[in-house]
Amino acid sequence: MAEQASPAAAPVRKRKPRLPAIEYIRGIAMMGVIAIHVGSQYLMNQTANIHLIALLEVASRFSVPIFFFISAFGLFYNLDIHEPLNYRAFMKKRFRTVLIPYIVWSVFYLVHDGLFYRVGLPDPLHFLTILFFGTAKYQLYFLVILIWFYLLMPLWIAIVRRAGLISLTLLFIAQIAFDYWSSFSVPFNTFVYGLPDHSWLKPFLMYRLNYWVVHYIFIFVLGGYLAVHIHEFQNFMQKYRRAVTVFFWAALVWLVAYYYQLIYETGYTALEAINTAHQLCPAGLFYTLASSIFFFTIFTYQKYPKVLNPILHQLGRHSYFAYLVHPFFITYVSVALQKSGHLMTAPVTIVYYFVILGLSMFAAAVCRKIGEHLPLLNEWTIGVYPRKK
Structure with missing residues (x-):
């Protein structure tokens, strides 16, 4: 009796080469x-x-949007957009890497702040509201928006699949129009702030920046599109490297000039100026676009001392934990400054920044090391799981 031929093994899709630029940009954004x-x-x-x-407040405004750019780039880089998405498996993995750490850190800050500020813990209904809007701590809303991006992944795949230069340009124009309306429309914002405090609609509109993905659709789609067309993107970066650099500095000058104009000509306070010259204003959107392309270009073609690469690697490797933990250190370093009688002068603030960065990175490295022996620590805090043997 002849042996039956074994069914042909399904072809294994090779992973694309690792791109250090993705990791380095995460560190810079953090x-x-x-x-x-x-x-x-x-x-x-x-x-x-x-x-x-x-x-501190204007030149760094690329930070949050570029996180979405890199997140989309990483998602689409090893994704075949012409194959059906295993949505269940996709969401299971993303919930493990984002949702669980989000809940853990939210509970951590609610308990910590409840004890530290003696405000107690929220009731269950309020707790669910806090989780929905990402208000347990001021940096956690990023994870809420990211989860919404994940939930809508089939939509982004469909958009990226059909995207081209013209459609991306139109999307960018639409992004400018929507973000301007959301941030600066007097009738809309008057309506929102005029709602009674007991209105169920008010928090959904007040916290719209915490969960409306539409504020960042363009930069997310752009990240996905460039990842899918990585070879064309690499050729573009190599060919137009100087133009990309000029675009970056021009966009930065525009945003900073707008900030100074608001202070010197319009009469805004510094707080009012940074709340206007932010990442969602037209100048901020151009700066986000320019920063995304610029940092990817310089980190791809190494137009800087290579001795910095190990530092950039560590910043990127520990960026997730450092991003999540740094408000904890801000709280205690601020208390220490107050008790010591030091004012937040410019020199003190510069030292303060590097102390917060150093403590956050140190805590990230220590917890990552401990997590190698206690995997639950890494799983719960940064969504990193032991590799299957």
Whole structure:
């Protein structure tokens, strides 16, 4: 009796080469987020240096949007958009890497702040509301938006599959229009703030930046599109490297100039100026676009000392934990400064920034090491699971 031929094995799709730029940008973005939150502490000084505020609060405004750019790039880089998406498996993996850490860190901050500020713990219904809007701590809303992006992944695949230069340009214009309306429309914002406090609609509109993915659709879709067309993107970066650099600096100058205009010509305070010259204003959107392309270009073609690569690697490797933990250190370092009688002057603020960054990175490295022996720590805090043998 002849042997039956064994069924042909399904072809295994090779993973694409690792792109260090993705990891390096994560680290830079994390540093930028810490700068924004350190700047918020510095703004409590009534005589704060507006130029240092420009560095901490304006120049770093690419940080949150570029996280979405990199997240989309990483998702689409090893994804075949022409094959059906295993949505269940996709969401299971993303919930393990994002949802579980989000819930763990939310509970951590609610318990910590409840004890530290003596405000107690929220009731169950309020707790669910906090989780939905991402308000347990000021940096956690990013994970809420990211979860919504994951939930809508089939939509992004469909958009990226059909995207081209013209459609991306139109999407960028639509993004400018929508973000301008959401941030600066007087009738809309008057309506929102005019709603009674007991209105069920008010929190859904007040916290719209915490969960409306539409505020960041363009930069997410762009990240996915460039990942799918990685070879064309690499050729573009190599060919137009100088133009990309000029575009980045021009966009930065535009956003910073807008900040100074608001202060010197319009008469805004520094706080009012940074709440206007942010990542969702037109200048901020161009700066986000320019930053995304610029950082990817310089980290791909190494136009900087290579001795920095190990540092950039560590910043990127521990960026997730450092991003999540840094408000904890901001709380205690601020208390230590107050008790020691030190004011948040410009020199103190610069040292303060590097102390927060250093403590956050140190805690991330230590917990990551401990997590190698106690896997549950890494699983719950950063969604990293032991590799299957």
